[in-house]
Amino acid sequence: MxxxxxxxxxxxxxxxxxxxxxxxxxxNLTIRRGEILGLVGxxxxxxxxxxxAILRLIRPPGRVVSGSVHFDxxxxxxxxxxxMRRMRGAKIAMVSQxxxxxxxxxxxxxxxxxxxxxxxxxxxxxxxxxxxLEMLRLVRIPAPEKRANQYPHQLSGGMCQRVMIAMALxxxxxxxxxDEPTTGLDVSIAAKILDLLRELSTKxxxxxxxxxxxxxxxxxxxxxxxxxxxxxxxxxxxxxxLFHNPAHPYTKALVRSIPRVDRDVVLEPISGSVPSLINPPxxxxxxxRCEWTMDRCRVSRPPMVEAAPGHVVxxxxxxERRVTC
Amino acid sequence: MxxxxxxxxxxxxxxxxxxxxxxxxxxxxxxxxRAVDSVSFDVEAGETLGLVGxxxxxxxxxARCLVxxxxxxxxxxxxxxxxxxxxxxxxxxxxxxxxxxxFQDPTASLNPRLSVRSMVEExxxxxxxxxxxxxxxxxxxxxxxxxxxxxxxxxxxxxxSGGQRQRVNIARAIATNPRFxxxxxxxxxxxxxxRSRAILLLExxxxxxxxxxxxISHDLATVKYLASRVAVxxxxxxxxxxxxxxxFAKPLHPYTRALLAAVPVPDPDARRDDxxxxxxxxxxxxxxxxxxxxxxxxxxxxxxAEKPPLKEIAPGRFVACxxxxxxxx
Ligand SMILES: Nc1ncnc2c1ncn2[C@@H]1O[C@H](COP(=O)(O)OP(=O)(O)OP(=O)(O)O)[C@@H](O)[C@H]1O
Ligand SMILES: Nc1ncnc2c1ncn2[C@@H]1O[C@H](COP(=O)(O)OP(=O)(O)OP(=O)(O)O)[C@@H](O)[C@H]1O
Ligand code: SF4
Ligand code: SF4
Ligand SMILES: [Mg+2]
Ligand SMILES: [Mg+2]
Numbered sequence: 001m002x003x004x005x006x007x008x009x010x011x012x013x014x015x016x017x018x019x020x021x022x023x024x025x026x027x028n029l030t031i032r033r034g035e036i037l038g039l040v041g042x043x044x045x046x047x048x049x050x051x052x053a054i055l056r057l058i059r060p061p062g063r064v065v066s067g068s069v070h071f072d073x074x075x076x077x078x079x080x081x082x083x084m085r086r087m088r089g090a091k092i093a094m095v096s097q098x099x100x101x102x103x104x105x106x107x108x109x110x111x112x113x114x115x116x117x118x119x120x121x122x123x124x125x126x127x128x129x130x131x132x133l134e135m136l137r138l139v140r141i142p143a144p145e146k147r148a149n150q151y152p153h154q155l156s157g158g159m160c161q162r163v164m165i166a167m168a169l170x171x172x173x174x175x176x177x178x179d180e181p182t183t184g185l186d187v188s189i190a191a192k193i194l195d196l197l198r199e200l201s202t203k204x205x206x207x208x209x210x211x212x213x214x215x216x217x218x219x220x221x222x223x224x225x226x227x228x229x230x231x232x233x234x235x236x237x238x239x240x241x242l243f244h245n246p247a248h249p250y251t252k253a254l255v256r257s258i259p260r261v262d263r264d265v266v267l268e269p270i271s272g273s274v275p276s277l278i279n280p281p282x283x284x285x286x287x288x289r290c291e292w293t294m295d296r297c298r299v300s301r302p303p304m305v306e307a308a309p310g311h312v313v314x315x316x317x318x319x320e321r322r323v324t325c
Numbered sequence: 326m327x328x329x330x331x332x333x334x335x336x337x338x339x340x341x342x343x344x345x346x347x348x349x350x351x352x353x354x355x356x357x358x359r360a361v362d363s364v365s366f367d368v369e370a371g372e373t374l375g376l377v378g379x380x381x382x383x384x385x386x387x388a389r390c391l392v393x394x395x396x397x398x399x400x401x402x403x404x405x406x407x408x409x410x411x412x413x414x415x416x417x418x419x420x421x422x423x424x425x426x427x428f429q430d431p432t433a434s435l436n437p438r439l440s441v442r443s444m445v446e447e448x449x450x451x452x453x454x455x456x457x458x459x460x461x462x463x464x465x466x467x468x469x470x471x472x473x474x475x476x477x478x479x480x481x482x483x484x485x486s487g488g489q490r491q492r493v494n495i496a497r498a499i500a501t502n503p504r505f506x507x508x509x510x511x512x513x514x515x516x517x518x519x520r521s522r523a524i525l526l527l528e529x530x531x532x533x534x535x536x537x538x539x540x541i542s543h544d545l546a547t548v549k550y551l552a553s554r555v556a557v558x559x560x561x562x563x564x565x566x567x568x569x570x571x572x573f574a575k576p577l578h579p580y581t582r583a584l585l586a587a588v589p590v591p592d593p594d595a596r597r598d599d600x601x602x603x604x605x606x607x608x609x610x611x612x613x614x615x616x617x618x619x620x621x622x623x624x625x626x627x628x629x630a631e632k633p634p635l636k637e638i639a640p641g642r643f644v645a646c647x648x649x650x651x652x653x654x
Contacts (some may be wrong), residue, residue, distance in 0.1 A: 043488025143608035158380025213516030
């Protein structure tokens with residue numbers, strides 16, 4: 001089989017006083033070997049929670065309510081915690097969205113990377129040191145020998161970010177969950193980091209889930225794109241298809257709302273805001289913001305249907321329009 | 326008089342570590358990291374000045390000197406005509422309400438033990454005379470303005486997504502109606518829609534309250550939209566300062582050209598200018614003499630061994646490059 005990651009029917013809730021926050025709702029998603037999947041969607045739509053759930057890092061009051069995650073054929077949910085921990089260090093890596101807080105403030109950055117290499121790749125102290133410097137160089141940290149001896153607070157925001165990326169790539173993972181990996185970075189370095197990611201996927205066949213809200217980045221390196229809205233997957237398509245023929249009204253709005261340097265566009269924020277995820281409406285969660293809303297949109301949740309080969313969308317309005325024209 | 330005037334700002338950090346100790350023992354000058362070297366610019370009242378440049382070039386350090394979280398090694402920072410570069414914490418206090426900052430790392434800058442409500446309210450308690458009821462109303466109004474639902478008011482930072490945290494930071498910074506706000510990557514954690522919304526909000530505040538911003542971002546599309554002028558930094562110095570329109574229409578400094586050429590465009594079929602810089606980014610620890618871009622610049626000439634001054638080559642347009650200066654004269 002070529003599926004590296006297979007998420008079926010994943011649902012994650014956070015129980016708080018006012019009720020359950022339905023952060024991720026019945027999501028199905030696969031990523032093939034060597035494929036880069038972009039996961040996009042508004043802030044709070046459940047992208048990070050999805051990656052944490054894959055790694056089994058949802059902590060109370062959070063709970064995986066349903067679903068399974070298979071990695072390379074292995075049901076991650078069934079692994080004992082000890083094996084899962086090994087998986088996280090060696091085979092599945094994550095670049096977290098909060099680089100500075102994800103690094104250990106009490107260890108020099110060099111030490112953090114070499115320690116990881118010693119524990120998870122079984123390298124000797126000297127080998128680990130060598131590979132660590134190589135990694136820092138790869139993510140374009142200047143004067144790596146000197147930087148390796150510094151603590152996170154002595155580095156700039158973007159450098160911390162790159163240290164995290166170096167750490168994630170160090171063990172050549174088979175699955176990389178990169179949560180906003182280029183967000184704190186300037187464009188030229190971001191481009192280099194994207195090259196590294198692409199290289200990881202083409203050379204080693206790693207699967208990458210790239211969580212981002214930057215559609216420029218998506219256009220640049222993703223093979224396929226999955227769009228999340230308010231905890232649900234609303235559309236998934238090959239990258240060209242998604243940009244040229246977005247099917248879901250939310251995706252259309254997303255594509256329209258991008259500020260660009262190459263043209264002067266009027267900013268068009270998507271109207272309305274993400275609905276509250278506590279007792280969300282039972283039908284389509286976009287109904288309160290959608291220009292196509294019909295009665296049945298409010299009643300039941302639209303199923304995923306195929307819009308084109310490899311392109312699926314969950315929207316009644318789309319189906320309606322397709323039939324009529 | 327400009328609202329903010331920075332002259333020859335320098336910020337050097339001691340490198341520490343073994344090198345530092347050895348140097349001290351030998352009675353030599355301790356090696357330093359020259360994060361900011363001789364930076365000068367003005368921010369006018371009601372203006373948005375963009376500050377862009379490679380990661381690690383010193384943008385956040387400039388920002389932190391400006392809001393006086395750092396004491397600059399040398400140089401002057403004037404706010405409304407008053408010198409604040411050398412003030413101590415006590416003397417800085419009256420300026421805190423006027424000068425606010427949104428930090429680059431939204432997570433690290435929020436107190437994990439305070440709820441969203443308490444954090445935003447804290448700013449109001451410290452800097453305004455609002456009573457409890459007024460504070461409550463103001464907090465709710467702010468939440469609405471930054472697009473956060475009321476149901477998040479009692480959440481703690483770890484319960485929020487990255488973008489939600491960033492919006493709490495923005496709400497906190499604008500709570501006290503400041504006059505000057507340093508925005509360090511304020512929109513990078515936000516998705517396109519919220520980003521557009523945040524941009525429109527910042528613009529509205531600027532227009533209504535006459536706010537001024539120093540807007541730091543690597544997101545050039547947003548800079549283009551928000552800033553009236555842009556300063557481009559490279560390795561601790563400003564290499565180009567220009568009206569935004571002119572800068573994007575025709576970047577002059579080789580670094581600016583490369584920077585703009587690298588911007589990804591949200592179109593898988595787009596073509597772009599491929600002006601690129603060779604080699605690796607040098608480090609501010611062992612700085613080359615002369616033009617700092619020399620080792621990477623495809624246009625470098627022998628004259629570049631001398632440091633190019635930041636020269637006004639057209640009205641309001643400053644460039645620090647020997648070749649550009651020559652061509653334009
Ligand atoms: N520990 C938690 N407790 C309660 N709610 C949580 C917790 N973690 C996440 N949530 C909620 O789950 C929802 C989804 O959050 P998530 O972090 O996945 O968003 P995201 O899509 O990554 O957004 P962003 O682009 O802003 O990072 C949010 O509404 C958030 O408030
Ligand atoms: N407290 C500190 N101690 C030592 N060095 C520091 C400290 N703070 C910053 N630096 C150094 O100063 C330089 C400039 O850092 P700064 O954070 O200003 O960069 P930046 O332009 O904001 O980059 P980014 O885009 O990555 O945030 C970097 O080389 C960094 O390592
Ligand atoms: S299902 Fe209905 S409400 Fe939801 S996006 Fe489609 S048309 Fe709009
Ligand atoms: S001064 Fe010389 S090296 Fe520096 S940017 Fe100009 S041409 Fe390039
Ligand atoms: Mg997130
Ligand atoms: Mg910074």
